[in-house]
Amino acid sequence: QVQLVESGGGVVQPGRSLRLSCTVSGFTFSSYSLHWVRQAPGKGLEWVAVISYDGSDKSYADSVKGRFTISRDNSRNTLFLQMNSLRADDTAVYYCTRERGSCPGEWGQGTLVTVSS
Amino acid sequence: QSVLTQPPSASGTPGQRVAISCSGSSSNIGSDTVNWYQQLPGTAPKLLIFSNNLRPSGVPERFSGSKSGTSASLAISGLQSEDEADYYCAAWDDSLTGHVVFGGGTKLTVL
Numbered sequence: 500q501v502q503l504v505e506s507g508g509g510v511v512q513p514g515r516s517l518r519l520s521c522t523v524s525g526f527t528f529s530s531y532s533l534h535w536v537r538q539a540p541g542k543g544l545e546w547v548a549v550i551s552y553d554g555s556d557k558s559y560a561d562s563v564k565g566r567f568t569i570s571r572d573n574s575r576n577t578l579f580l581q582m583n584s585l586r587a588d589d590t591a592v593y594y595c596t597r598e599r600g601s602c603p604g605e606w607g608q609g610t611l612v613t614v615s616s
Numbered sequence: 617q618s619v620l621t622q623p624p625s626a627s628g629t630p631g632q633r634v635a636i637s638c639s640g641s642s643s644n645i646g647s648d649t650v651n652w653y654q655q656l657p658g659t660a661p662k663l664l665i666f667s668n669n670l671r672p673s674g675v676p677e678r679f680s681g682s683k684s685g686t687s688a689s690l691a692i693s694g695l696q697s698e699d700e701a702d703y704y705c706a707a708w709d710d711s712l713t714g715h716v717v718f719g720g721g722t723k724l725t726v727l
């Protein structure tokens with residue numbers, strides 16, 4: 500079955516960087532676009548970024564553009580999110596998802612990122 | 617303020633049919649498909665419906681989706697207590713650079 504496992508979350512100071520990873524199994528990784536979605540504590544879902552199946556196309560939410568970079572390694576079935584210049588309002592659970600239709604489909608369990616001094 | 621508009625709450629009694637609406641615009645729902653998600657307390661969202669009305673394997677037939685123009689709807693028939701959860705809709709928005717937009721979520725209470 501489809502499995503997505505995020506890692507790399509933790510507590511980080513404002514202005515610092517963090518790199519999230521998502522390892523997947525149960526489907527042909529290189530055939531699917533992948534998304535990152537986040538959810539701040541007690542809030543709704545916020546889309547972060549998407550990368551095409553081969554990594555050639557990427558799109559970002561305005562709130563993270565210029566600070567976050569999505570990438571993938573199809574040889575390692577792994578998705579990444581490099582987060583720089585982190586701010587307090589980036590605090591959230593970050594989910595990686597496989598695309599279904601044009602939107603996030605199946606989700607991982609999430610990894611918590613806390614930005615605090 | 618979410619781009620897609622959902623009612624903040626909905627409720628029903630066991631066995632009832634409940635519908636949750638999702639309203640958008642020509643740049644999102646009006647031009648692309650809609651997905652629906654269920655999020656139980658303390659858990660990750662789960663895909664319920666994709667491409668407007670398709671159910672992933674394992675999702676009960678009680679859950680169905682539809683779309684008309686710039687609005688979509690999730691219907692749950694034969695409501696059960698375990699359906700009490702938050703429900704979100706999403707669609708691709710092709711304005712500007714293109715991005716996914718979510719509804720603000722609907723808290724479903726089973727009375």
